[in-house]
Amino acid sequence: MAGIPTHYDTLQVSENASEEVIRGAYRYLSQKWHPDKNPDKSEEARRVMTRLNEAYAVLSDPTRRKEHDAWIAQQRAASASDGRQGADPQPDAGSPDTLRDYYASEIAKGRNFWVWPLAFIGCSILLGVAAGFVPALDRSVKEFRFVVLIFLLSSASVVTASIRDKYRASLLRQNETRILEQRYTEHMRQKTVRQVVIGVAGVLLAGGAIAYYGMGLDTQQNLLQAARHDDARPPPAKAAVLTVENACGRALRFAVHYLPDGGAWRTEGWWNVDPMSSTALRGDLGQVASSNTIFYYYAETLDRKTVWRGRDDDETDATYALEGRTLRFDRVRLERDADGRYQLKLTC
Numbered sequence: 001m002a003g004i005p006t007h008y009d010t011l012q013v014s015e016n017a018s019e020e021v022i023r024g025a026y027r028y029l030s031q032k033w034h035p036d037k038n039p040d041k042s043e044e045a046r047r048v049m050t051r052l053n054e055a056y057a058v059l060s061d062p063t064r065r066k067e068h069d070a071w072i073a074q075q076r077a078a079s080a081s082d083g084r085q086g087a088d089p090q091p092d093a094g095s096p097d098t099l100r101d102y103y104a105s106e107i108a109k110g111r112n113f114w115v116w117p118l119a120f121i122g123c124s125i126l127l128g129v130a131a132g133f134v135p136a137l138d139r140s141v142k143e144f145r146f147v148v149l150i151f152l153l154s155s156a157s158v159v160t161a162s163i164r165d166k167y168r169a170s171l172l173r174q175n176e177t178r179i180l181e182q183r184y185t186e187h188m189r190q191k192t193v194r195q196v197v198i199g200v201a202g203v204l205l206a207g208g209a210i211a212y213y214g215m216g217l218d219t220q221q222n223l224l225q226a227a228r229h230d231d232a233r234p235p236p237a238k239a240a241v242l243t244v245e246n247a248c249g250r251a252l253r254f255a256v257h258y259l260p261d262g263g264a265w266r267t268e269g270w271w272n273v274d275p276m277s278s279t280a281l282r283g284d285l286g287q288v289a290s291s292n293t294i295f296y297y298y299a300e301t302l303d304r305k306t307v308w309r310g311r312d313d314d315e316t317d318a319t320y321a322l323e324g325r326t327l328r329f330d331r332v333r334l335e336r337d338a339d340g341r342y343q344l345k346l347t348c
Helices: 007-011 019-032 039-059 062-081 100-109 112-133 135-143 145-174 177-214 217-232
Strands: 240-246 252-258 266-273 277-280 294-301 318-322 325-333 342-346
Touching: 007 019, 007 039, 019 039, 019 100, 019 177, 039 062, 100 145, 100 177, 112 135, 112 145, 135 145, 240 252, 240 266, 252 318, 252 325, 266 277, 266 318, 294 318, 294 342
Parallel strands: 240 342
Antiparallel strands: 240 277, 252 266, 252 294, 294 325, 318 325
16 A cells, blocks of 8 residues: 555565464564664664554454554545555565565474484484494494484584575575465464474373372382283292201211291201211101202211311301200202202211
8 A cells, every 4th residue: 555554564564464474573573673683773773663563562453453454444445536546565575674584484494393303313324324334433433422422413403404494595486475474374383283282292291200100100010010020930949858968987967957938047956867878857847848949057976076067267157056056057059959859968
């Protein structure tokens, strides 16, 4: 509308511009004309900022925008009746503050969402292929992992910036301002959807983590995992009977400290074992049997001249009391024989 400025002209947008375009134009122009960024022409910057704020206040309010559109229509009708015809000015026609580059730049930034991950993956694949052919490079990659990671991140950023600049240039070359406004509107709406989706996903992940760790679900999961592993394990070995073989030419008596299944460690004795014979021990609980392979034993000939006992300097041996005597028992780990028994052979 020739000779009559409007708020659309102030923000350099078309009259059918969307809310996203109006908001983006105001953000761009207010940053450009902020007095702090224009110290050499602060008075002009303040005047422009006043007009920008007034224009945005009107166009961002649906009711006031309708009133402004009605005023524009009235002015056009009056101009037509007076015979004053004029072409509607384009937002960027002859204006030094064109928003074309801003729209194109913002639209191009939208590609970062998927271009950057692909660039990072591509750089990683190329580096991996190169390392496969160059052993020295492979060793360097393994030795300097953090440096390589920084290199990959930087390379992906450089590639993304190059693709973004080329896309921005093609947008400026192939599209008019009105088309850029429409594409900018679509970009901002898609950006809003992405932000909402990412925000909701972040809240759900944070809430899940708090519930998982705060409510002890991780402990329950570990218990279930352990239970599954227990189900897969073979059943525990049955208790085996302890048999003592006297390979000495003299009679002896024998005592043992052992762990019966389902009970506590206990000390029992004495059993007389004849020379060159083997005896399966029976005690207060019946046969001396255990699934534990560790036993402590003490043996001596009837005249006590020969003794099988633990060493005082061996920390694995232990001392136990039996019938008023304090005895040093020898610790031994036994293996099951072909018959499934523990066989302890004593020689002298």
